[in-house]
Amino acid sequence: MLSVAKAFAVTQQHLLILPTETVSLVHSLGRVLREPVYADRDFPPFNRVSMDGIGIAFATYASGQRTFPIAGQQFAGQPQQTLTDTTTCLEVMTGAILPAGIDTVVRYEDIRVSNGQATITIDDVTLGQHIHTQAVDRRAGDELLPVGTLLTPSAIAVAASVGKSAVVVSALPRVALISTGDELVDVGDTPLPHQIRRSNTYMLRAALTSLGISATLHHIVDDEHQLQTAIQGLLAANDVLILSGGVSAGKADFVPDVLVSLGIQKHFHKIEQRPGKPLWFGTSSDDTAYPNRTVFALPGNPVSTVLCAYRYVIPYLRASLGLAPAPERYAQLAQSVVFKPAITYFLPVRLTSEPDGRTLAHPLPGSGSADFANLLAADGFMELPADRSEFGAGESFQVWPTH
Numbered sequence: 001m002l003s004v005a006k007a008f009a010v011t012q013q014h015l016l017i018l019p020t021e022t023v024s025l026v027h028s029l030g031r032v033l034r035e036p037v038y039a040d041r042d043f044p045p046f047n048r049v050s051m052d053g054i055g056i057a058f059a060t061y062a063s064g065q066r067t068f069p070i071a072g073q074q075f076a077g078q079p080q081q082t083l084t085d086t087t088t089c090l091e092v093m094t095g096a097i098l099p100a101g102i103d104t105v106v107r108y109e110d111i112r113v114s115n116g117q118a119t120i121t122i123d124d125v126t127l128g129q130h131i132h133t134q135a136v137d138r139r140a141g142d143e144l145l146p147v148g149t150l151l152t153p154s155a156i157a158v159a160a161s162v163g164k165s166a167v168v169v170s171a172l173p174r175v176a177l178i179s180t181g182d183e184l185v186d187v188g189d190t191p192l193p194h195q196i197r198r199s200n201t202y203m204l205r206a207a208l209t210s211l212g213i214s215a216t217l218h219h220i221v222d223d224e225h226q227l228q229t230a231i232q233g234l235l236a237a238n239d240v241l242i243l244s245g246g247v248s249a250g251k252a253d254f255v256p257d258v259l260v261s262l263g264i265q266k267h268f269h270k271i272e273q274r275p276g277k278p279l280w281f282g283t284s285s286d287d288t289a290y291p292n293r294t295v296f297a298l299p300g301n302p303v304s305t306v307l308c309a310y311r312y313v314i315p316y317l318r319a320s321l322g323l324a325p326a327p328e329r330y331a332q333l334a335q336s337v338v339f340k341p342a343i344t345y346f347l348p349v350r351l352t353s354e355p356d357g358r359t360l361a362h363p364l365p366g367s368g369s370a371d372f373a374n375l376l377a378a379d380g381f382m383e384l385p386a387d388r389s390e391f392g393a394g395e396s397f398q399v400w401p402t403h
Helices: 004-012 058-062 153-161 200-211 224-237 255-261 302-321 373-376
Strands: 022-023 055-056 067-074 089-092 104-107 111-114 117-120 143-145 166-170 175-180 218-222 238-245 265-269 280-283 294-297 329-333 344-353 359-362 380-384 395-402
Touching: 004 218, 004 265, 004 280, 004 302, 055 058, 055 067, 143 153, 175 200, 175 224, 200 218, 200 238, 200 302, 218 224, 224 238, 224 255, 255 265, 255 280, 255 294, 294 302, 302 344, 302 373, 302 380, 302 395, 329 380, 344 373, 344 395, 359 395
Parallel strands: 067 089, 175 218, 175 238, 238 294, 329 359
Antiparallel strands: 022 166, 055 089, 055 104, 067 117, 111 117, 265 280, 280 294, 329 395, 344 359, 344 380, 380 395
16 A cells, blocks of 8 residues: 555646636636736836825925926826926825826825915825836736636736637536445435435545536446446546545455556555555556546545545645645644554544644544545545554644644
8 A cells, every 4th residue: 555645646746737718817727827818018008196186296295395286187097187287286196197297195194285286294104105117016928827827816806907808728628426336326316224315426526626627416326347338438538537425345346456447547446544545556658449548436434535535635736726735834733643554544524723833633433434424524634644552632633734
């Protein structure tokens, strides 16, 4: 069996090769940029008034003058005006181009206006104040959004500001989510006493929406021939298959052998961890019937499925789309934990933010990897290393959030 670190590294060595596509900016939220976006002009493109008030020539103020006749107004969106008499002022509005002949703005809060004249009431006016200088933020030609940028609302606003009505992004992978097992019925069916409703694929589909991926749901019974036929068709139509169940050591766990028979090269099966030990991962090469395919076969126990999804599958898809890894998160154990086996233990935890700035991880009691309801209170899994068996309160370890 591989260690957690080694297994994760293997997945990152076999990323999907996704094409690019051009999408409208209005439909680009959550997509990953595959071309840089450059400034088409300076930011800001002109000396910009940043406060409502009056614009003056600072030299006049420095000479001792404090009252300025108001000679006109400069509004945002108007062409640039000129202060022709430096003993006067112009009223200026936020966002307006700075009038020629003006080099300082004084806020309305710092003046008194009476009979068409503005009197400055403060003594600490400085040259250039309240002016957003041309190109102080970015210059024309500067890279604003690099390749790999997640198109958030702010990033979309930046792209819009330079006239990008369409952007080149990573194409989204086609993903099929497959549950296996005779004991499973659909969410709308009434299970018999020996059956349960399918839930893992619904969880997986919801998790993938965080990456903008819409996955299809499928179910296959525990029959090797039906499994092979169905997976063959799904490999033909999808880039990624994520299976839940059928990967352990039971007599009906046909998934690993079927995948290999269809040309999927196994990179690993089983990891030194709990839960989620039986995880299977494989890909296909370019010279196979289904090139550049990826398959994750997850253990069917619900807690194992959730852990493997957030520890391996989501990071894999993020990297394949061109996104940087999600920021690492750490928390301190709120109470000591003992775990004897020499394997990595993923502990379900509830996180709290303390007044002193600490994030505390509270271990959740549960009844094992089938205890799906226990996850309702969990914010993530704390990764406890394999080389120890005792973990003290106050010690910090990495946490993998599940929402």
